[in-house]
Amino acid sequence: MLLTDDAPTATQAVDPAFRRDIIEGLSRSPKATPPIWFYDRHGSELFEAITDLPEYYPTRTETALLEQHGPDFAEAMGEGRAVVEFGAGSSRKTPHLLRAIAPGAYVPIDISGDFLRASSATLAQAFPNLPVIPLEGDFNQPLTLPKAIGAMPRLGFFPGSTIGNMEPDAAVDLLRAMRRVLDDASVADGAMLLIGMDRIKDQDRLIAAYDDAAGVTAAFNLNLITRINRELEGDLPIDGFAHRARWNDAKARVEMHLEAVRPLHFHVAGQAFRMARGETIHTESSHKYGVRDGRLLLRSGGWEPVREWTDADGLFSLILARAG
Structure with a gap:
């Protein structure tokens, strides 16, 4: 029995919170964005695929x-x-x-x-x-x-x-x-x-769960770049980034990053950004x-x-x- 409620929805052509969080996150040093923005429709589908992986x-x-x-x-x-x-x-x-x-x-x-x-x-x-x-x-x-x-x-x-x-x-x-x-x-x-x-x-088991052999988690992480380009008039080069998963023992968490594989210069919502080779955008932490x-x-x-x-x-x- 599917019912609906009269509560307001979050559906908008461009979510102002998404724009704000991405601009603020890319302006930081080090760069970091909230993980909630992984979940457009394709991101949600990719996450469901992750949950079926043998490593996860x-x-x-x-x-x-x-x-x-x-x-x-x-x-x-x-x-x-x-x-x-x-x-x-x-x-x-x-x-x-x-x-x-x-x-x-x-x-x-x-x-x-x-x-x-x-x-x-x-x-x-x-x-x-x-x-x-x-x-x-x-x-x-x-x-x-x-x-x-x-x-x-x-x-x-x-x-x-x-x-x-x-x-x-x-x-x-x-x-x-x-x-x-x-x-x-x-x-x-x-x-x-x-x-x-x-x-x-075990650290190896944790890292494997966030960096699977089939590359589905990498696609999930990189989909954030696709979403930024689509919704915020971005021109980030997809091939300029690589997925990285790291264990931070001091904070007991796995971290996901998007690492620049070469020096980058790009725009988001009319603002210019630069990244040096090896610099990362910290996209998610998973505390244990x-x-x-x-x-x-x-x-x-x-x-x-x-x-x-x-x-x-x-x-x-x-x-x-x-x-x-």
Whole structure:
């Protein structure tokens, strides 16, 4: 049952936030851009392809946890909750959770409108009696949930270790914002959050997950250049950049960069930029968490962890928390 809501959408010919973030990011030293702008339609499709790669363990590990622990979820969360998924993408993992807990509604939130509507229609067909209410927008910005969910208790769903793409202070800010969105005082049962977090592990395994042999992650990273050229009147040479993945041990994160393979001079939105050979644009960080780190992060964001599920190899965790 696919429903729509009267909330404003983010669809524009040229997103002013995209222009602002890219211009500001290219003007910095060192250069860096927010990872949210990877996800135009083609970027979203490329990311879905990444999740199927043999090197990319997080998706299959998390999916296995969702498949295996359905009865645990039902016991811990109860029925009738409105499941609010932040950054829903294709919602491929979501059916495992929905089947387990018999929710009252499903609200997928994503910045890529076309991708969101297509995946929501597919999920609505699979769950014909479930209200599916897509909400197009940036979950990093203030959001108002659809009125149709009424007084249903809320369960935030944030799979895929997306929280790791943020610096710790920004991650805490996001967790606090999620609590404000989900924890409605008029709802009797308090809000809950089910979140995925990637664990610290062998460096070679981590790097391979972000620099696959087939080059799909490289294409995903380079697609940002294509998007800048298309939407911001850019003239960045695609062949002037190479994808790089690096492990930053001091900050416990994998970093993705676009490295200039020769001296570059280009324009974006009428402004000129230069890059020396070897200089990079830092496009994404993916922080990894130790056994206690994720719980500390959640508590800092106003959530109290209540259950945790981890695979036998300790690669990935799903943590359930209540609004503190």
